[in-house]
Amino acid sequence: MKPTIYDVAEKAGVSIATVSKVINNTGKISDKTKRKVLKVMEEIKYQPSVVASALTGKKTNTIGFLIPDIANPFHAEMARSVEDRGHELGFSVVMCNTDSNPEKEAQYLEWLQRKSVDGIILGSGTQNDASLKELIEQKIPAALIATDIPSLSVNAVLIDDFLGGYQAITHLISLGHKNIAFIAGSLNNVMERERLRGYKQALEEAGIEFNRHNLLVNNFSFDDAKRSMKMLTESGERPTAVFAFNDLLAIGAIHGAKEAGLKIPDDLSVVGFDNTILAAINDPPLTTIAQPIQDMGRKVTDLLIEQIKDDHTVKQRVVLLPELIVRQTTSPPKI
Amino acid sequence: MKPTIYDVAEKAGVSIATVSKVINNTGKISDKTKRKVLKVMEEIKYQPSVVASALTGKKTNTIGFLIPDIANPFHAEMARSVEDRGHELGFSVVMCNTDSNPEKEAQYLEWLQRKSVDGIILGSGTQNDASLKELIEQKIPAALIATDIPSLSVNAVLIDDFLGGYQAITHLISLGHKNIAFIAGSLNNVMERERLRGYKQALEEAGIEFNRHNLLVNNFSFDDAKRSMKMLTESGERPTAVFAFNDLLAIGAIHGAKEAGLKIPDDLSVVGFDNTILAAINDPPLTTIAQPIQDMGRKVTDLLIEQIKDDHTVKQRVVLLPELIVRQTTSPPKI
DNA sequence: CTGAAAGCGCTAACAG
DNA sequence: CTGTTAGCGCTTTCAG
Numbered sequence: 001m002k003p004t005i006y007d008v009a010e011k012a013g014v015s016i017a018t019v020s021k022v023i024n025n026t027g028k029i030s031d032k033t034k035r036k037v038l039k040v041m042e043e044i045k046y047q048p049s050v051v052a053s054a055l056t057g058k059k060t061n062t063i064g065f066l067i068p069d070i071a072n073p074f075h076a077e078m079a080r081s082v083e084d085r086g087h088e089l090g091f092s093v094v095m096c097n098t099d100s101n102p103e104k105e106a107q108y109l110e111w112l113q114r115k116s117v118d119g120i121i122l123g124s125g126t127q128n129d130a131s132l133k134e135l136i137e138q139k140i141p142a143a144l145i146a147t148d149i150p151s152l153s154v155n156a157v158l159i160d161d162f163l164g165g166y167q168a169i170t171h172l173i174s175l176g177h178k179n180i181a182f183i184a185g186s187l188n189n190v191m192e193r194e195r196l197r198g199y200k201q202a203l204e205e206a207g208i209e210f211n212r213h214n215l216l217v218n219n220f221s222f223d224d225a226k227r228s229m230k231m232l233t234e235s236g237e238r239p240t241a242v243f244a245f246n247d248l249l250a251i252g253a254i255h256g257a258k259e260a261g262l263k264i265p266d267d268l269s270v271v272g273f274d275n276t277i278l279a280a281i282n283d284p285p286l287t288t289i290a291q292p293i294q295d296m297g298r299k300v301t302d303l304l305i306e307q308i309k310d311d312h313t314v315k316q317r318v319v320l321l322p323e324l325i326v327r328q329t330t331s332p333p334k335i
Numbered sequence: 336m337k338p339t340i341y342d343v344a345e346k347a348g349v350s351i352a353t354v355s356k357v358i359n360n361t362g363k364i365s366d367k368t369k370r371k372v373l374k375v376m377e378e379i380k381y382q383p384s385v386v387a388s389a390l391t392g393k394k395t396n397t398i399g400f401l402i403p404d405i406a407n408p409f410h411a412e413m414a415r416s417v418e419d420r421g422h423e424l425g426f427s428v429v430m431c432n433t434d435s436n437p438e439k440e441a442q443y444l445e446w447l448q449r450k451s452v453d454g455i456i457l458g459s460g461t462q463n464d465a466s467l468k469e470l471i472e473q474k475i476p477a478a479l480i481a482t483d484i485p486s487l488s489v490n491a492v493l494i495d496d497f498l499g500g501y502q503a504i505t506h507l508i509s510l511g512h513k514n515i516a517f518i519a520g521s522l523n524n525v526m527e528r529e530r531l532r533g534y535k536q537a538l539e540e541a542g543i544e545f546n547r548h549n550l551l552v553n554n555f556s557f558d559d560a561k562r563s564m565k566m567l568t569e570s571g572e573r574p575t576a577v578f579a580f581n582d583l584l585a586i587g588a589i590h591g592a593k594e595a596g597l598k599i600p601d602d603l604s605v606v607g608f609d610n611t612i613l614a615a616i617n618d619p620p621l622t623t624i625a626q627p628i629q630d631m632g633r634k635v636t637d638l639l640i641e642q643i644k645d646d647h648t649v650k651q652r653v654v655l656l657p658e659l660i661v662r663q664t665t666s667p668p669k670i
Numbered sequence: 671c672t673g674a675a676a677g678c679g680c681t682a683a684c685a686g
Numbered sequence: 687c688t689g690t691t692a693g694c695g696c697t698t699t700c701a702g
Contacts, residue, residue: 002473004695004696005695005696006695014672014673015672015673016673017673017674017675017697018671018672018673019696020696020697021671021672021697023696026698027671027672027698028671028672029672030671030672033672047445047449048449048695048696049449049451049694049695049696050450050451051386051389051395051450051451051694051695051696052390052694052695052696052697053696054678054696055384055386055387055390055677055678055679055694055697056677056678056695056696056698057678058696058697060386060450061450062429062450069415070405070411070414070415070418071408071411071612073406073411073612076405076406076408077406079406079430080405080406080432083405083430083431083432084432087432092431092446092447092450093429093430094397094427094428095400095414095428095430096418096422096427097415097418097419097422110382111427113382114382114383114384114385115385115386115395115396115397115427116384116385116386222615222616248616251616252616254618255616258618277406277408277613278612278613278616280557281583281586281590281613281617282618283589283593283617283618339678339679340679340680341679349689350688350689350690351679351681351689352681352682352688352689352690352691353687353688353689354680355680355681356688359681361681361682362687362688363687363688364687365687365688368687368688383679383680384678384679386678386679386680387678387679387680387694388679388681389680390678390679390694390695391679391681391682391694392682392694393680
C-alpha cells in the first residue's frame with residue numbers, strides 16, 4: 001500500500017496534524033520536528049494524496065481544456081502553450097476533443113465538474129453557449145481562447161479577427177488585386193464573420209464591390225478547399241487572389257490551383273491564417289496572418305488560474321493583434 | 336453549494352446508502368424507490384463526486400499520457416486517438432509534454448500518481464527507464480506506445496521499425512538508387528537504431544556498402560534537417576536519395592535540397608516516416624512509411640484500460656507493421 | 671508548538 | 687429491500 005499521512009506520523013512520532021502542517025507549511029512547527037517529519041517522508045517516499053486533500057475543499061490543481069480537435073496544428077500549438085504554462089504554475093491539464101459537437105461538449109463539461117477540476121478553458125469552436133452559461137452560474141472558473149461570447153462575463157483571450165481579415169485583403173489590394181476570393185469554414189461563428197467583415201471593409205475602402213461568388217463556404221477540410229478552388233478556377237472571371245480561413249484551407253486551395261495548372265504566386269496569390277507550422281513548411285512558404293498562439297495560450301492560462309486563486313478578480317477580454325507575415329505566396333497579379 | 340448525496344437522500348426520503356446503490360446499480364432496490372431517487376437527482380442536478388468516490392478506493396477514470404511535444408503532428412495525432420478511445424470507454428486523459436526531458440518526465444509521473452490516475456501511457460521519447468520501472472513496481476498500470484523497453488514487462492504497442500527502414504531503402508534501391516543518405520534524429524533510442532538497422536540490411540542485401548558520411552544525426556528539428564541536406568549537396572558524391580527519420584525532417588531536407596537548386600524527385604528522391612498530415616500536404620506529396628497511428632492509439636488505450644480493470648491480464652507487446660506509401664517524392668535517379 | 675477530533679462525499683459491509 | 691455505521695486520507699479548528 002501507498003504510505004499515508006498516518007504512516008509518516010507514526011514513524012516520526014508525531015500526530016497527523018503536525019505532518020499536515022509541515023506538508024502545507026502552515027501553523028508553527030519547530031525546526032526540529034519539521035526536519036524529522038521531512039526526513040521520514042523522504043524515507044518512506046510519502047506522497048500526499050491530491051484526492052484526499054481535494055475532498056476537504058482544497059484545489060485539485062487540474063484544469064480542463066476543450067478544443068475541437070487536437071490533431072489540428074492550430075489547436076495542438078495552443079494546447080502546448082496552455083499545458084506549458086499550466087505546468088509552470090503547478091496545474092495538470094485534461095485534454096478534451098469536442099469535434100465542435102455540442103453534446104460531446106456538454107458531456108465533457110459534466111465529467112470535468114464531477115472530477116472537480118479547478119477551472120476550464122474553452123477553445124475556439126465552442127458551440128454550446130448554454131453549457132458555458134451554466135458553468136458560470138455555478139461559479140466554475142472558465143476562460144475562452146480564440147473565441148468570444150459577447151453576452152457573457154468571462155475571461156477571454158482572442159485576436160482581432162476583423163483586423164486580420166482587413167490586413168490580409170489590404171495586403172492583396174496593395175499588390176494590385178481586385179478579384180479576391182474568401183474561402184471560409186462554416187461561417188457560423190463570430191470569428192469567421194469578423195474576418196469576413198474585415199474582408200468586406202477592405203474591399204469597400206478600395207472601392208471594390210463585393211462579389212457573392214467569391215465567398216466560398218466549406219467544411220473546414222483540406223479536400224473541400226481544394227475542390228472549391230478548382231471550381232473557382234473554372235469560373236468565368238476567376239479571382240487572382242484568395243484569402244483562406246486558415247493555413248490548412250489555404251494550402252488546400254494551393255493544391256487545387258496547381259492541379260488546375262496555375263502557378264503560385266504568379267497566377268494566384270494566397271493568404272492563410274494562423275501561421276501554424278504548415279505555413280512555414282509549405283512550398284512556397286505561405287503568406288499568412290499570424291495569431292500569437294503562444295501568447296494567447298499563456299495569457300488565457302494565467303487569467304484562468306488567477307481567477308481560480310481569487311474569484312473576485314475583475315474579468316477581462318484581452319484582444320491581441322494579428323500580424324501579416326509576408327512570405328512567398330503573394331505577388332502582384334500577372335494578368 | 337453543489338448538492339451531495341445527503342441532499343438527494345433527504346429530498347427523496349431515503350438513506351444515503353440507498354442513493355449510493357442506485358447511482359452504482361448495486362444491491363437490490365425496488366423500482367419505486369429507484370425511480371424516486373433518480374427523479375430527485377435530476378431535479379437538483381446532482382452529480383456524484385469522483386473525488387469522494389476515489390477516496391473510497393474506486394477508480395478516478397483518468398489516465399495520464401506522456402509525450403515529448405503535442406505540437407508535433409505525430410504526437411498530436413496519437414493523442415487524438417488515445418483521447419478518443421479513452422472517451423469512448425469513460426476515461427479522461429491528462430496531457431503531459433515532457434520534451435524528452437527525464438526530470439520533467441519524473442515530475443509528471445509523480446503528479447499523476449498523487450492525483451491517483453488509474454494508469455499511464457508513455458509515448459515515444461520516454462527517456463527515464465528508471466521511473467517507468469518504479470511505476471511498474473508500484474503496480475500502477477502503464478503501457479507504451481511507439482516505443483519499447485525490452486527489459487520491462489509492460490504492455491506496448493509499436494511498429495516494426497526495422498521493417499520500416501528496410502521498406503524505405505528497398506523501395507529506393509528498386510528505383511535504382513545506390514547512394515542513399517539517412518537523416519536521423521539523436522540516434523539514442525531503439526526506434527531509430529532499428530530503422531538504421533533496416534537501412535543497413537537493405538543496403539547489404541543489395542550489395543551496397545554502408546557509407547558513414549551518409550548517416551546524418553541532427554536534433555529532430557526542421558532547420559537542422561534543412562542544413563544537413565544543404566551540406567550534403569555540397570559534398571563530393573552527393574546522395575541521389577535520402578530517407579529521413581520523420582516527415583518533418585524529410586520536408587526539411589526537401590527545402591534544403593531545393594535551396595541548393597535540386598529538383599524533387601528528379602535530382603533527389605526523399606522518403607519520410609509516420610505519414611502525418613505534413614506528408615499529405617507537402618508539394619509534391621511525400622513518399623513515406625506510414626505508421627498506423629489511429630490503430631496504435633486505440634490499441635494501447637484498450638490494453639491499458641484492460642489492465643486497469645483487471646491487473647492479472649497477461650501483458651503483451653503488439654507489433655504493427657508499417658506500410659510504404661508511394662507518393663511523388665521518389666523516382667529513379669536521373670544521373 | 672503540538673495533538674484530538676470533526677468532517678469533506680461516498681462506498682461497503684452488516685444488520686434488520 | 688433499506689438503513690446504520692465505519693472508514694478512505696487529509697485539513698482545520700480548538701484545546702492544551
